[in-house]
Amino acid sequence: MTNSRPPALPQPATFPASADSTFDFIVIGSGFAGSLIATILQTQGRRVAIVDRSSHPRFAIGESSTPAASLILSSLADQYDLSWLKPFAKYGVWKSAYPEITTGRKRGFSYFHHEAGIPFQPKPNHSNELLAAASSSDQLSDTQWLRSDVDDFFFKKACESGVAPFENSEIGTLHRRENGWLVDLIKSPQHPGSAPRTLAADFLIDASGSGQVLGQHLDIEDQADRLDTNSHAIFAHVTGLPEWHDTLEQAAPGSTTDHPFHCDHAAQHHILDEGWMWWLRFDSNVTSVGVVMDDRANESPASKTAEAEFREIISRYPKLKTVFATASFSNASWMPIRTKRLQRLAGQITGINWAMLPHTAGFIDPLHSTGIAQSLSGVERLAEVLLAQKRQPTDNSADHSLLRFRSLGHYGSIVRDELTLIDQLVAGCYDAIAQGSFRKFAAFTMCYFAAATTWERRRLSDKGHPAPEIASSPTVHRPALLCADVAEFRAAVYNLRGQMPDETDESFETLCKETLAPFNHVGLFEPHIPNMYGATALPEDGEHRPANTERPTSK
Numbered sequence: 001m002t003n004s005r006p007p008a009l010p011q012p013a014t015f016p017a018s019a020d021s022t023f024d025f026i027v028i029g030s031g032f033a034g035s036l037i038a039t040i041l042q043t044q045g046r047r048v049a050i051v052d053r054s055s056h057p058r059f060a061i062g063e064s065s066t067p068a069a070s071l072i073l074s075s076l077a078d079q080y081d082l083s084w085l086k087p088f089a090k091y092g093v094w095k096s097a098y099p100e101i102t103t104g105r106k107r108g109f110s111y112f113h114h115e116a117g118i119p120f121q122p123k124p125n126h127s128n129e130l131l132a133a134a135s136s137s138d139q140l141s142d143t144q145w146l147r148s149d150v151d152d153f154f155f156k157k158a159c160e161s162g163v164a165p166f167e168n169s170e171i172g173t174l175h176r177r178e179n180g181w182l183v184d185l186i187k188s189p190q191h192p193g194s195a196p197r198t199l200a201a202d203f204l205i206d207a208s209g210s211g212q213v214l215g216q217h218l219d220i221e222d223q224a225d226r227l228d229t230n231s232h233a234i235f236a237h238v239t240g241l242p243e244w245h246d247t248l249e250q251a252a253p254g255s256t257t258d259h260p261f262h263c264d265h266a267a268q269h270h271i272l273d274e275g276w277m278w279w280l281r282f283d284s285n286v287t288s289v290g291v292v293m294d295d296r297a298n299e300s301p302a303s304k305t306a307e308a309e310f311r312e313i314i315s316r317y318p319k320l321k322t323v324f325a326t327a328s329f330s331n332a333s334w335m336p337i338r339t340k341r342l343q344r345l346a347g348q349i350t351g352i353n354w355a356m357l358p359h360t361a362g363f364i365d366p367l368h369s370t371g372i373a374q375s376l377s378g379v380e381r382l383a384e385v386l387l388a389q390k391r392q393p394t395d396n397s398a399d400h401s402l403l404r405f406r407s408l409g410h411y412g413s414i415v416r417d418e419l420t421l422i423d424q425l426v427a428g429c430y431d432a433i434a435q436g437s438f439r440k441f442a443a444f445t446m447c448y449f450a451a452a453t454t455w456e457r458r459r460l461s462d463k464g465h466p467a468p469e470i471a472s473s474p475t476v477h478r479p480a481l482l483c484a485d486v487a488e489f490r491a492a493v494y495n496l497r498g499q500m501p502d503e504t505d506e507s508f509e510t511l512c513k514e515t516l517a518p519f520n521h522v523g524l525f526e527p528h529i530p531n532m533y534g535a536t537a538l539p540e541d542g543e544h545r546p547a548n549t550e551r552p553t554s555k
Contacts (some may be wrong), residue, residue, distance in 0.1 A: 034207025092139035235290030260534030
């Protein structure tokens, strides 16, 4: 059972807290999201500390950005006068401002359907391919984040702003005190050089991701069993991986002419019988790769190593086996890495004087590249709640505390709604893969693109749908990511997923087109060239052309 508040811990802290160990906020975890919210709070006059069990630079996964992330990054940079942050929103300015921080172009999403035992061959009608643009040029492109570089940079910026760092330290015990917490830090087993001490704070922010530090200390239930997606991954960074564009041209010269962008400058997806594979290419010789398997239909061989399982899957697909023959793991001593079940969902996301950032509250699957955008959206919402001031001179502290508590509850509800919608958007794609239908997969994927492009327009027009009971909340004007706050859209996704098994490929595609019509602003289902979408780019990158005049953009 989920606790509504932390358990009573009457014993005193082991190590007395001193004046220089007292903070308004303690952020647990120094990834980009934790470091960014710490920086925002510190630069707005709060005293902030970051606690992390390790130190930077370090390997991390979750590297593919989206237009939603770009919009939120730009907004945060302007709102909080963080000039260093804004270049991360677009590939061109990033490369100019921070050439030493590794990135890669992400013009959109590309998908290629493989059949086991059959060499991939692009078809003239593109029925085994799908490309959807997210930006209109390389200069305005979204980005791939080499997280070891980006997280390190964000953490250093937090320290420069005055945030107190406590690296190589773990939280031993938490003690509730009046209006806050005492936090006992202990030495990290991997880094014994840190000294034990106690910190005091009014509020805790859990940015530990899969570490779920507060979830463990506060005995919060993991409700992953309520999610429909059930997958695990094997991932690594590799060097020497040939470009898929070149592989296609070798197999069928001229076959990439219709592509609206270079298919490797994308979040590239290879759809397999077992699930799918990602390729995220950086400007260096490094590519992030991972195989994600639907565990509803497959069992991972526990007796095999991660590398053996990875290579066994690749070997079933002749073209993938060929291209990976020239690739090598960038760190063969501990890559590839195999996860347990990817999905998690905290039964409680906020409470009295604490909150989780989205990646700690839950995670579904990397299929739609939602992680960075949702993390940044959570930073934006939570920072506004925590920085909100009393609205009227007559407001007393009790009223202000009640408003914050209600705002925190609203924040937690939005995060949960986003996670449960993403679960449906991903699970439906796995349903199509399990049915062996790439056409159904492509049709259901349009749910994601309809949601993403609709959200972009809502965000750019700053139109949300605030709930009446929280009309005074400082965050109500922010539309939930992927239209998770739009009941009609959520119902459309659930209904389409439910009807998929009983429909033919053609009838399901028609059903998706009709159902998603209210959310289709970019000519989905009606590209000039089948499965090639060049007019789905972010509106700020240029006006969309009518679907019947769409032409491939320059590569």
